[in-house]
Amino acid sequence: MQHQFPKNFWWGSASSATQTEGAAFEDGKGENIWDHWYKTQPNRFFGDVSATDASTFYQHYRSDIALMKEIGHNSFRTSISWSRLIPNGCGEVNPKAVEFYNNVIDEMLAQGIEPFINLFHFDMPMAMQEIGGWESRKVVEAYTEFAATCFELFGDRVKYWFTFNEPIVPVEGGYLYDFHYPNVVDFGRAVTVGYHTMLAHAKAVAKYRQYQQKNQQQEGQIGIILNLTPSYPRSQNPADLKAANIADLLFNRSFLDPSVTGEFPQGLVDLLTEHGQMPVCETGDREIIAAGKVDILGVNYYQPRRVKARLTAVDTNGPFMPEWFFENYEMPGRKMNPHRGWEIYEKGIYDIMTNLRENYGNIPCFISENGMGVEGEDKFLKDGQIQDTYRIEFIQDHLSWLHKAIQEGSDCRGYHLWTFIDNWSWNNAYKNRYGFYSLDLATQTRTKKLSGEWFAEVSKNNGF
Template identity: 85%
Template sequence: MQYQFPDNFWWGSASSAPQTEGAAFEDGKGENIWDLWYKNEPNRFFNGVSATEASTFYKHYRSDIALMKDIGHNSFRTSISWSRLIPTGHGEVNPKAVEFYNNVIDEMVAQGIQPFINLFHFDMPVAMQEIGGWENREVVDAYAEFAATCFKLFGDRVKHWFTFNEPIVPVEGGYLYDFHYPNVVDFRRAVTVGYHTILAHSKAVMAYRAQQQDGQIGIILNLTPSYPRSQNPADLRAAECADLLFNRSFLDPAAKGEFPQGLIEILKQYDQMPDCQVGDSDIIAAGKVDLLGVNYYQPRRVKARLTAVDQNSPFMPEWLFENYEMPGRKMNPHRGWEIYEKGIYDIMINLRDNYGNIPCFISENGMGVEGEDKFLKDGQIQDTYRIEFIQDHLSWLHKAIQEGADCRGYHLWTFIDNWSWCNAYKNRYGFYSLDLKTQTRTKKLSGEWFAQVSKNNGF
């Protein structure tokens, strides 16, 4: 079967500043929460590896962009580090950072690679976290000022901007499940963080439109379809609750300018509403995006709770559902995640039918593999499993596009194996492998294959 994609389809990959740049304490960069947390608790990071060096993109961006070009990228997403550009979170702009990001953007443009630039990828400046992070509205305003600064500095060349990557993750990781700093477990505080993040997003969108530039502004959401175990009404309700909390909490405000009624009802029922101020709903309504990035890795499968909730335990999303392991599911044995390619189609059809067929693209999809060296043969990682993974997802994406979904591109996570939060370099995702000792980049078989896909605009 031949899969041809629409003209001018975006083929590329995605990464972020904190996961690739390194140079964490160089050229005037301020600390972010990952720098701080690593100093305090290095044991929380796989093999004790920090992001201080990462994959040295700060030093090697020019040759790295040449490698992107080599495998047919016409677009690439990274982020601007808030703490590098404005070390204390607001006020003085760091000239070394301006120079670096100008160089990166200019080099991408020179190589015919469209820069997709995101503004926040989990990397809160320490100076902002110290006054409460996203719990504090002052930080919302500081972020809006940071965003406006970026648009002014780089918007003449950057035509695809994104306010946040996976904004639900700092909510879950930092305020519910203890896998990100500041390691709080408190649903009400988590809701405040989510609510203020949406306000920050909308203020950035307003700032972008006020500058009347000729690009697009969007947001990148990890949309994880919630599949019920069965059609039993209790299972259907469990899936609906999970969907409201983890997907629609950000999707509805970003695409429709308002929170879903069902989410508000859950928050009221359990007395978890955030502090809303007069005028907030107007700000949120002004945050509707031009373009939606969709990150998809695995499905969420849920069922109605089988056990009673301990009323003395902290209120958590799992009061409303339980996770469900579907018998016979297809697995990535090297990462422990379910592989469900049709999920990418289901997301697209949902956006087509329920969100006005919003223009979108796959901003992340990928397959992490632990111990990938075991697939090394004649000096190259033979990652046929990754090629198969991408092909199978692209075939479902193609079907959605044929059926009218407005999807404009596909970016793999990631370009070169990069540092990944507490997992550090445990799971490898790249088109290029990275030798941590020498920082040597070597093209994997999937990189060669992707170059052909991009060249042929299909496979």
């Protein structure tokens, strides 16, 4: 076998509570920002489709977990919905939610699937958003208590915990580029949101360390999941190199460095200070963040970021934005996903692994998301099955580069595809399909795609 992966490699997929569970207003679940935003602006969602029903995992988790097992999953990541577990964000715990998550975790373990549980995947409880969301230190404290509650309730069975998924996305979407609620465009507030997110992360890590000491449970690990998007300069011209470095500081290292090294990169601090954009830092914050270093890192990778030095002057009357420092660059001859409009650059996964090995102490990590979205995937339906050979090729090519990184010493322990069953995707609803199983929205029928069959073989052989 050409590509043999390390023993006990994690093969599986990833999803989130809001994108799969449905039952958005059932069994005592509180409203989150997505439920609220849809009520106020349904036109902001593709096809006016909300996450109210999603892919009905809340009802079908048992049969869905059996389907995971069928295609060789030995691990699966999902999240706990903060607004389902603690409907007001703080205070009373919802017993129906405890029962549901206990059932999901127990069913996964019964099927030999390791649960990877994430605590926050873009789904701020509306009650918390109303008091400022991540701009508020009260919300940081409420999240810390939510995390501690999860450890107490489920930590006896869950060995892999993650504080946040892609924490840069609520910053970009909610506070810079207007594609997530609360639709603010304000760099200073965006920085505060990012800073408080890292404080919340570190405080949750501290709670987990306390939980471990109290329960003598040393085998559990806590991490964070980051969408690390390598910033490639157009050329080796110093201006292009500087542009790529700033993009890297803002979009990658702003979360990577504090998570892994315990401190923010000096280059980022200097940049924010120079432009009067530093967040309010309180006494003791630095020590909290220093103690929030992770055991393991989840890496989401879809596409590269290519940048160049700005060729035009900045309009200083407009809002201060990251694009003051760089422009996006479309590399001629790049390989594209024609069904989604994203560049496909498989070597990016190798470059990320090499960076983690050389500059971040070779932290234990795994690919927590990678995948290929396809609009109108029904056009590949043949004899009742989606013949997604393009997805097989996509995964295989990324795994080949990942294998090379592992051969060179990168401590990568698994690969999770986004996603298991075609799921609801934030503003895009069901426009782009990513799953190993296709979902018929009208009947909620799940049908295995060709990629699902292929993946079962890969998992069985621990390689290809």
